[in-house]
Amino acid sequence: MNKNKRGKFIVLDGGEGAGKTTVAKAVVDKLGWNAIYTREPGGSQYAEKIRELLLSDDAKHSDAETQFALFWAARRDFLKHVVIPALNDGKTLITDRFDSSTYAYQIVAQGNPKLEKLFWQVRDTFLDGYEPDVYILLDIEPTEGLTRAGSRGEAELNHFDKRKLNFHLQVNQGLRDFVLKKVSNGEVVDASQGVEKVIADTLEVITKTME
Numbered sequence: 001m002n003k004n005k006r007g008k009f010i011v012l013d014g015g016e017g018a019g020k021t022t023v024a025k026a027v028v029d030k031l032g033w034n035a036i037y038t039r040e041p042g043g044s045q046y047a048e049k050i051r052e053l054l055l056s057d058d059a060k061h062s063d064a065e066t067q068f069a070l071f072w073a074a075r076r077d078f079l080k081h082v083v084i085p086a087l088n089d090g091k092t093l094i095t096d097r098f099d100s101s102t103y104a105y106q107i108v109a110q111g112n113p114k115l116e117k118l119f120w121q122v123r124d125t126f127l128d129g130y131e132p133d134v135y136i137l138l139d140i141e142p143t144e145g146l147t148r149a150g151s152r153g154e155a156e157l158n159h160f161d162k163r164k165l166n167f168h169l170q171v172n173q174g175l176r177d178f179v180l181k182k183v184s185n186g187e188v189v190d191a192s193q194g195v196e197k198v199i200a201d202t203l204e205v206i207t208k209t210m211e
């Protein structure tokens with residue numbers, strides 16, 4: 001990790017409707033002024049433009065390689081313009097999704113194991129020592145998460161949300177593999193619990209990371 005970095009970089013990830021946004025925002029409120037909520041894809045001005053491309057209906061026929069490149073392009077801009085300055089300023093960043101999602105969606109769920117070698121090479125170069133301090137997986141059965149996400153209404157669903165259940169089961173497997181096997185700083189929180197308990201369990205992991 002880069003020696004100039006003074007803040008903490010916390011990633012919350014999970015399948016559709018796991019509660020990432022709800023929990024991330026609640027955690028930021030509880031941590032106070034020094035904590036910032038950020039999200040992926042997006043998080044910086046330019047990366048938010050790439051987000052529009054990635055989540056638009058036009059993107060639904062794009063292949064995993066195209067998406068892989070765009071998610072990493074957005075991530076690099078977000079890292080450079082938001083994450084690094086905030087960490088160097090001593091802030092705590094709570095990020096809604098990060099590269100764990102690229103691993104789960106573009107590589108595992110879309111069935112592209114050949115992208116994995118490239119994933120670790122790009123990660124090494126693009127993150128440039130600014131790896132997250134912890135990845136927290138908000139773990140939930142996809143059927144339950146999709147029901148929650150669906151309760152917001154059809155207009156709120158993107159083309160990833162609308163994929164078949166098997167895709168979301170693969171996403172879940174990919175996220176679990178990433179957090180439990182591919183990195184050494186992954187933690188799992190049971191996201192099927194009531195929202196206040198999920199927030200409390202997530203805060204407990206974050207507090208431990210900040211010690």
Ligand code: T5A
Nearest residue numbers: 017018019020021022040041071101102105148160194195
């Ligand atoms: N993607 C992203 C990739 O393919 N590759 C990548 O590299 C990256 C970074 C982004 C999409 O991009 C894909 C993955 C995604 O499909 P998005 O619009 O940012 O899409 O949406 P998501 O990240 O999927 O987030 P969602 O909005 O679907 O779900 P959240 O944030 O997990 O859930 P949240 O907090 O909005 O909650 C959903 C509903 O559940 C309720 C909430 O009140 C809300 O109504 N809820 C609970 N209900 C009961 N109990 C609880 N514990 C609850 N917690 C929340």
